[in-house]
Amino acid sequence: MLGIARTGIRVTLASVARGNGLRQLCSGGSGSYKNILVEKKGDKSQVGFVRLNRPKALNSLCDDLLRELNVAFREFDADPSVKAIVLTGSSKAFAAGADIKEMQPKTYSTVFGTNFINDWTEMLRIRKPIIAAVNGYALGGGCELAMMCDIIYAGDSAKFAQPEIRLGTIPGAGGTQRLPRAVGKSKAMEMCLTGDMITAKEAESAGLVSKVVPADKLEAAALDLAERISRMSLMAIYAAKESVNAAYEAPLSQGLLLERRLFHASFGTRDRSEGMSAFTEKRAAEFKDE
Ligand code: CO8
Numbered sequence: 011m012l013g014i015a016r017t018g019i020r021v022t023l024a025s026v027a028r029g030n031g032l033r034q035l036c037s038g039g040s041g042s043y044k045n046i047l048v049e050k051k052g053d054k055s056q057v058g059f060v061r062l063n064r065p066k067a068l069n070s071l072c073d074d075l076l077r078e079l080n081v082a083f084r085e086f087d088a089d090p091s092v093k094a095i096v097l098t099g100s101s102k103a104f105a106a107g108a109d110i111k112e113m114q115p116k117t118y119s120t121v122f123g124t125n126f127i128n129d130w131t132e133m134l135r136i137r138k139p140i141i142a143a144v145n146g147y148a149l150g151g152g153c154e155l156a157m158m159c160d161i162i163y164a165g166d167s168a169k170f171a172q173p174e175i176r177l178g179t180i181p182g183a184g185g186t187q188r189l190p191r192a193v194g195k196s197k198a199m200e201m202c203l204t205g206d207m208i209t210a211k212e213a214e215s216a217g218l219v220s221k222v223v224p225a226d227k228l229e230a231a232a233l234d235l236a237e238r239i240s241r242m243s244l245m246a247i248y249a250a251k252e253s254v255n256a257a258y259e260a261p262l263s264q265g266l267l268l269e270r271r272l273f274h275a276s277f278g279t280r281d282r283s284e285g286m287s288a289f290t291e292k293r294a295a296e297f298k299d300e
Pocket of ligand 1: 066067068070071106107108109110111112127147149150151152154173174177180181182183
């Protein structure tokens with residue numbers, strides 16, 4: 011193991027269940043989810059696949075959905091047979107934002123007092139790569155959720171926006187922070203100040219998404235990407251994700267030092283030795299995640 015966990019990381023499922031009153035949901039496993047569909051896909055069932063499933067509300071992100079999502083991600087993160095995760099929605103909506111009807115009656119003291127949406131950041135502790143496959147609307151919290159994933163693929167019908175300003179508020183889960191880092195200040199400012207949507211193509215050319223494919227090919231493309239990542243050593247996957255994420259949060263000098271140390275640490279793994287041996291012996295590497 012590289013021993014490079016970010017922030018004290020692993021919370022056990024049991025403790026999560028106790029803390030959030032989700033015991034039944036956890037013990038019941040995927041079958042107990044009400045707002046998401048969860049399965050394993052891929053040629054070796056090595057991809058955790060999560061579909062947001064509140065069709066009548068365009069997958070708007072209510073509290074229960076977020077709780078379920080956190081549990082599903084944690085289950086996949088702890089499952090040794092899973093090496094990457096895909097998160098998607100429907101053809102009409104990845105997610106149309108936070109649930110406005112649920113938020114509407116809340117007061118300042120409620121949201122501040124309960125630290126509303128703090129739970130969202132739990133997915134940032136997931137060590138396996140999460141690929142967002144976005145068709146349709148990714149608005150407000152939906153766009154922020156996609157940006158919390160590690161890679162975004164979009165169907166050609168996808169639309170991204172931070173429309174909170176039209177509701178008299180502002181993004182609350184990274185829209186004013188991750189969006190400028192992805193698309194630059196001018197475009198992010200324009201989106202946050204007008205709520206205007208951008209198309210999948212615009213999102214790709216701005217750097218928000220890494221690939222646009224025909225909408226009906228999106229899930230296959232995301233799954234293919236997840237499978238290709240899954241062929242790598244999990245040790246190197248963890249290290250690469252952690253190091254790229256440091257580019258967002260650490261000064262360059264610290265990020266570079268972390269990268270160097272993780273690179274050094276990979277020499278302690280069996281898979282680094284196997285990868286380089288396989289190259290010199292002109293054969294495919296057989297990684298064992300060790
Ligand atoms: N919340 C609750 N319900 C929603 C939401 C939403 N965000 N979006 C759509 N719905 C519901 C509609 O109310 C409607 O329900 P009903 O049939 O009961 O009236 C159903 O979904 C279908 O929606 P429409 O009839 O409006 O469908 P259209 O195809 O006409 O329009 C749109 C689709 C353009 C997506 C439109 O629904 C829309 O503008 N939705 C709101 C988008 C928005 O403003 N999102 C931002 C929300 S604020 C936010 O995300 C803040 C994030 C803060 C941090 C995260 C906290 C969790």
